[in-house]
Amino acid sequence: KNQVEQSPQSLIILEGKNCTLQCNYTVSPFSNLRWYKQDTGRGPVSLTIMTFSENTKSNGRYTATLDADTKQSSLHITASQLSDSASYICVVIHSGGYNKLIFGAGTRLAVHP
Amino acid sequence: SQTIHQWPATLVQPVGSPLSLECTVEGTSNPNLYWYRQAAGRGLQLLFYSVGIGQISSEVPQNLSASRPQDRQFILSSKKLLLSDSGFYLCAWSDSGVETQYFGPGTRLLVL
Numbered sequence: 001k002n003q004v005e006q007s008p009q010s011l012i013i014l015e016g017k018n019c020t021l022q023c024n025y026t027v028s029p030f031s032n033l034r035w036y037k038q039d040t041g042r043g044p045v046s047l048t049i050m051t052f053s054e055n056t057k058s059n060g061r062y063t064a065t066l067d068a069d070t071k072q073s074s075l076h077i078t079a080s081q082l083s084d085s086a087s088y089i090c091v092v093i094h095s096g097g098y099n100k101l102i103f104g105a106g107t108r109l110a111v112h113p
Numbered sequence: 114s115q116t117i118h119q120w121p122a123t124l125v126q127p128v129g130s131p132l133s134l135e136c137t138v139e140g141t142s143n144p145n146l147y148w149y150r151q152a153a154g155r156g157l158q159l160l161f162y163s164v165g166i167g168q169i170s171s172e173v174p175q176n177l178s179a180s181r182p183q184d185r186q187f188i189l190s191s192k193k194l195l196l197s198d199s200g201f202y203l204c205a206w207s208d209s210g211v212e213t214q215y216f217g218p219g220t221r222l223l224v225l
Contacts, residue, residue, distance in 0.1 A: 004156065041219065042218055042219065043203050043216030043219050044203075044216050045216070046213065046215075089156070089157075101157075101159070101214065102156075103156035103157040104156050105154060105156045106156070
C-alpha cells in the first residue's frame with residue numbers, strides 16, 4: 001500500500017533553534033518527493049522538490065534530504081523564525097499514469113518567542 | 114503569472130442541503146485540475162481530477178461530484194450534504210504533463 005508517514009505529529013521549538021522533521025514512505029514506483037508548508041487555513045505551498053537521484057536540496061533556511069534506498073526524507077529548518085509556525089507536509093509522487101500525489105498527515109510546528 | 118481562486122472561503126451548511134464550491138485558474142491554458150479534501154490530522158485526499166473540459170475522474174466513491182464547464186473552472190458539488198462532508202477543501206492545478214501542483218486558498222466547510 002502506498003503510504004507516507006511523518007513524525008513527529010507536532011513539535012514546539014524556541015525561536016532561533018533548529019529542528020528536523022521526518023518522512024518515511026512506501027510509495028512505489030516513486031518519481032519525486034516534495035515538502036510543502038501549509039499555514040493554518042491556507043493551501044500548501046511547495047518548499048523543495050527532489051527526484052530519486054538527488055540527496056539534498058536547499059531553499060533558504062530549509063534543507064531537505066532524501067535516501068531513496070531506505071525511503072526516508074527529512075526537512076531541516078535552521079535558525080527558526082516565528083513565521084515558520086505551520087504544518088509541513090511530505091508528498092511523494094507515485095509515478096503511475098498521471099501525477100498522483102500521496103500526502104503525509106503533516107507535522108505541525110509551533111515556534112515560540 | 115498564474116493564480117488560483119476558490120470561493121467561498123468558509124461555508125456553514127445544514128445536513129441535506131446542496132453544495133457548490135468553485136475554483137478558477139488564471140494565467141494558464143488547459144491545466145490539470147484537482148479537488149482535495151483535508152480532514153483534521155489527516156493527509157490530503159484526492160477527490161477528483163480533470164485533464165480537460167468535461168473530463169472528470171473520481172478517486173473515491175462519495176457523496177460529491179465535480180464538473181468542469183470551462184477550461185479553467187472546476188466545480189465541486191453535492192445534492193445533499195452529510196455531516197462527514199465537513200472539512201477543508203482544496204483546489205489545485207498543474208500544467209498538463211508536469212507534476213508540480215499549485216494549491217488554492219481552500220474552502221472550510223462545516224456541515225451541521
